[in-house]
Amino acid sequence: MKLGAFVAKSTIRLIITYVVVIALYFIVVRVLPTLILGPEADPLLISLKRSAEDPRFSNWVEEIKKMYGYDKSLFSQFLIYMKNAMIFDFGSSLYSQRLVVEEIAQRLPYTLSLYTGATILPIVIGYYLGIVSAKHRGGKLDSTLVQLGIVSYIIPSWLVLLLLYYFFAYLPKRLWDYYIFPLPVRAPQVTVFDLEALKYLLWYISPMLIAAIVAWTGSWIYFIRQLVVSELAQDYVTTALAKGLSQSDTLKKHVIPNTRPPLIMRLAYTLPGIFGGALIFEIVGNWPGIAYQAYNAVLSWDFPVMMAFFTISTFLLIVSLLIAEIVIAVVDPRIRLR
Incomplete structure (x- = not known):
């Protein structure tokens, strides 16, 4: 296999891996607690309720709900989450109110x-x-x-x-x-x-x-x-x-x-x-x-910060693995045959 074809194949495989891992994070953190314990157990909702207790942040909480599509179905929220993760738009911290x-x-x-x-x-x-x-x-x-x-x-x-x-x-x-x-x-x-x-x-x-x-x-x-x-x-x-x-x-x-x-x-x-x-x-x-x-x-349960840390860490690991596979393919061409 030529180096270009090997790089393309590895890139596609690792991109798919990245998308799957990011999706699994949403399922584990947001979907499973909701399915097992009910809608009130959603970590994001719990965090927003804590912030909403402070009257200074009531309007800000509503903006966060709109950002994450809380007025929409869980699947629509998943699509919004995936879009934000792909473009590294993590919003603001639920507690510091900073980006x-x-x-x-x-x-x-x-x-x-x-x-x-x-x-x-x-x-x-x-x-x-x-x-x-x-x-x-x-x-x-x-x-x-x-x-x-x-x-x-x-x-x-x-x-x-x-x-x-x-x-x-x-x-x-x-x-x-x-x-x-x-x-x-x-x-x-x-x-x-x-x-x-x-x-x-x-x-x-x-x-x-x-x-x-x-x-x-x-x-x-x-x-x-x-x-x-x-x-x-x-x-x-x-x-x-x-x-x-x-x-x-x-x-x-x-x-x-x-x-x-x-x-x-x-x-x-x-x-x-x-x-x-x-x-x-x-x-x-x-x-x-x-x-x-x-x-x-x-x-x-500061969901935006958790999301940012997990997304960036996963992205860096995927990029690192891609670079490693390319370097290995260069120094040992036999790898391309596997």
Whole structure:
């Protein structure tokens, strides 16, 4: 199959997947509660009733009802929902009365400034340590790295973060009146561009970055090691070594290229998580990111914010998977035949 036909086929398949997933979200959140418990159990209706209790928002609530087609059938509401989801028109938050897009734009710099590094650093470190572990498989270094990887995978990131705050923020302040890391009290202004603000930002997010590296690198070490070790057991590696090719050249020219497809696919599932962030980090670290906003939206049944978070997350994942499939098809043309 030619690359253009493969890309077209993958694009159509993933677009269909995206539409189905978005539709299922409406069914699960809006339709099922209504069918099981009755119309009064509709989460959107419950949220609107809460807002309507405040006389200041009575006219605004009526506008929201019209926007979501509440005076129409459930199927008509579904069509309105699908149209809004396709064009990323999420309306206003039911509680802040601000446009959802504006709220996300306000919190997005916080999410990106933290989770870009917290996601990419464990991948890079785990990649190289995984290859080192595989090169020394069966030895002490391999055993040490594998054990460290397992421990890293088991330890929760929030526990690491709490320990960092206790031993490097609370105790130094209590004993010596000095902070090694700051306590999570005042989040930095990430949109202020000056040297002092940058220094405070890096100081503030350092415990969270360290916790992410400690807790998330292990899974990547083990994953990369297993990929490389499984390839090293293949006949082509034995043949290459028998022909006099060194182990380093065999890894570089033959083994590493063959590990790219599964690695690219895992990256495709991991990188969109930068948008969603990690809720427990934002709660413990008092970080005003998108994950904490989504959490509050779920607690308060703020349907527009919930819809925006789910729709954008799904869209980013679909785009990431499409890019991954195209890259894999380029680096390994055999994929197009499947």
